[in-house]
Amino acid sequence: MSHPQPELELPPVLEPGALRVVALGGLGEIGRNMAVLEYEGRLLIIDCGVLFPEDHQPGVDLILPDFSYIEDRMDLIDAIVLTHGHEDHIGGVPYLLKMRRDIPVVGSKLTLAFVEAKLKEHRITPVLNPVREGDVVAFGEFSCEFVAVNHSIPDALAVAVTTGAGTILHTGDFKMDQLPLDGRITDLRAFARLGEKGVDLFMADSTNAEVPGFVTPEREIGPTLGRVFGDSDGRIVVASFASHVHRVQQVLDAAHEHGRKVAFVGRSMVRNMGIAADLGYLKVPPGVVAELRDMNSLPDNQVVLMCTGSQGEPMAALSRIANQSHQISVGHGDTVVLASSLIPGNENAVFRVINGLMRLGAKVVHSGNAKVHVSGHASEGELTYCYNILRPKNVMPVHGEVRHLIANGAIAVRTGVPAQNVILAEDGVVVDLIDGQARIVGAVPCGYVYVDGSSVGTVTEAELKDRRILSEEGFVSLFAVVDSSTGKVIAGPQIMARGFAEDDVVFESIKPSVTAALEEAAMNGNVDAHQLQQVMRRTVGRWLSSRLRRKPMILPVVVIA
Structure with missing residues (x-):
């Protein structure tokens, strides 16, 4: 090949x-x-x-x-x-x-x-x-x-x-x-x-x-959904791709069979299913679809919520439900169905959502424990x-x-x-x-x-690396003022850290070393602010690596007075 x-x-x-x-x-x-x-x-x-x-x-x-x-x-x-x-x-x-x-x-x-x-x-x-x-x-x-x-x-x-x-x-x-x-x-x-x-x-x-x-036929999903609906006494939340018309059709049919109403949750889900229904690709049983705002007036055993977020997307409806940051809440007696397979790379995000939902008391049905997706x-x-x-x-x-x-x-x-x-x-x-x-x-x-x-193409791999460092290692800012004529440090060094378990007091021990390194560099003729900033960065960076086993983002600032 x-x-x-x-x-x-x-x-x-x-x-x-x-x-x-x-x-x-x-x-x-x-x-x-x-x-x-x-x-x-x-x-x-x-x-x-x-x-x-x-x-x-x-x-x-x-x-x-x-x-x-x-x-x-x-x-x-x-x-x-x-x-x-x-x-x-x-x-x-x-x-x-x-x-x-x-x-x-x-x-x-x-x-x-x-x-x-x-x-x-x-x-x-x-x-x-x-x-x-x-x-x-x-x-x-x-x-x-x-x-x-x-x-x-x-x-x-x-x-x-x-x-x-x-x-x-x-x-x-x-x-x-x-x-x-x-x-x-x-x-x-x-x-x-x-x-x-x-x-x-x-x-x-x-x-x-x-x-x-060979792939399992779609028709085999319908009976599984029917059993899930029949065994559920509380509300049912089904998560799927916003364009999976066939799966939504099966959910509508199961809801109709078990006397439940369905509300679409999420802008893309509402938009796409409206288009599919208008064009005849989605057959909506009479009286099954309801507005989300009307669901609170119905008994839990008559409610089905069809939403996005089956891949654990952080801003999708299901993730926000799991995080309790959505108007919809789930608890004991409710059932959540993830009607999709895992896209490679999304496993951790999906399992995080499943764990969050189960922590709230919901029963979670997914492709790993039931035939709810092909x-x-x-x-x-x-x-x-x-x-x-x-x-x-x-x-x-x-x-x-x-x-x-x-x-x-x-x-x-x-x-x-x-x-x-x-x-x-x-x-x-x-x-x-x-x-x-x-x-x-x-x-x-x-x-x-x-x-x-609104930015397209301006984020680089270097910026993503910075974001990863910020999220994983934290942030340290350094500030000092150096006298241009004497080379002495006349203010600072000030050190402020974010994302550290340790208090800022831990940096007191490195401050004398930073002052000494700056003054030695200045005495050797390095009075350029950029060069002195690199001296500060290297001094603190080595200390952080050896003492705290951390490699945070370090932003040094030196002012020449």
Whole structure:
């Protein structure tokens, strides 16, 4: 298999008639999916999502793909094709459209409705091109055929992109549930037809490539939810992704069966379910949905609250309920259902929420102790079927951490794809399709772009390191005034610490050493404020490391009088 090398250089100029593929996100991570296709000087983008931050990225709200590869070529983009409406595939669209607002946005009806509502919050009026399965639409040099695929959100599409260099089939997120709630299965007949014509590069969802067998059908979740509802005497809180229409449908059906009302909690949940209901993707039983403000007047055994926060997001409704900082409270007799699987990296946050809820007395039902969620991604057996049906010439696993990509590539090899034709790339690696052969030709810069409040891209790794130090090691400020003529310390040193268990009095013992170090440096001719600040930093830093075993952030200030 072809592996990316750290010494990869910038790619050469694209050869005439060749097709270039560059993933700006989604390879080596679960999130911020984005692929850029280039042919004859024109660009097509497939998906533009966000990644949610982990614990080691404090203060960050979202992580975007790195647009620097295309920022000076925005006028060459023919369209943004969206495979489905999950945040990790559409969340970055507003930030891309701020760079050029008239790029056509292509997707299914539900996907575009979610995107349009999101763009309205950013005060962007998009150019929308709705498509459905079976449509074949040309965007410049790119002919796109859309194929129905089954996922954990309705209206998901795979896209086959044909150019003079060949055909790429990008699955988006998909699985092969044969009895989906909405009856819309992955169109394997279309896959077979594309395979007969020839798929030159297959870009396949890798998320569950390590999982043997086949994904459990969504229909098996309904009876489990029904039992949970039947066994609960108190209020029920169900947490799910704000776009998981199928799971919300099952909650509405279970509530209707057990005589309960459902209120949606959280802005994104209210917005998305309103859109899904208006478009007919969510079938709401009469009288089941109620306003949150009306729930307090109902008996606990008639209440269901559908909220966000199944991944332990600190500002989502469920985390705030667990922290008792939300208007909703839970206690003994109440049941909380986490109707989602764990996204890698979120384990600690989710377990923290579960522990908080159980400490309050609630019973917590999750995928570890009940069948309340099934994955939306194809397992090994389903991927094997796809490879055997398509018989692709080249394979480039997408959407997954490195271990998922490698597992997906191994499946392709087992089904007969030559090992040298399986491209294991990561974000920023450039893959060219030339004369039916895909190969790695270089790499482009592709870092994380952090959204922090209204700031986009200004937070650096160095600043995140500072935040981690502040949160883990604390903060020490130093102040002294040095006489420029004598080199004597005439005020200070003053030392103030925050985030320390010890009282500031502990620093009294180091103050004479700081004074001596400053005066010695001044006597040797170092009367520059910056140099003296470094002397203070080194003196206190060594003492902190040896005496307190700490490496806090140290901010020294020296005034030359």
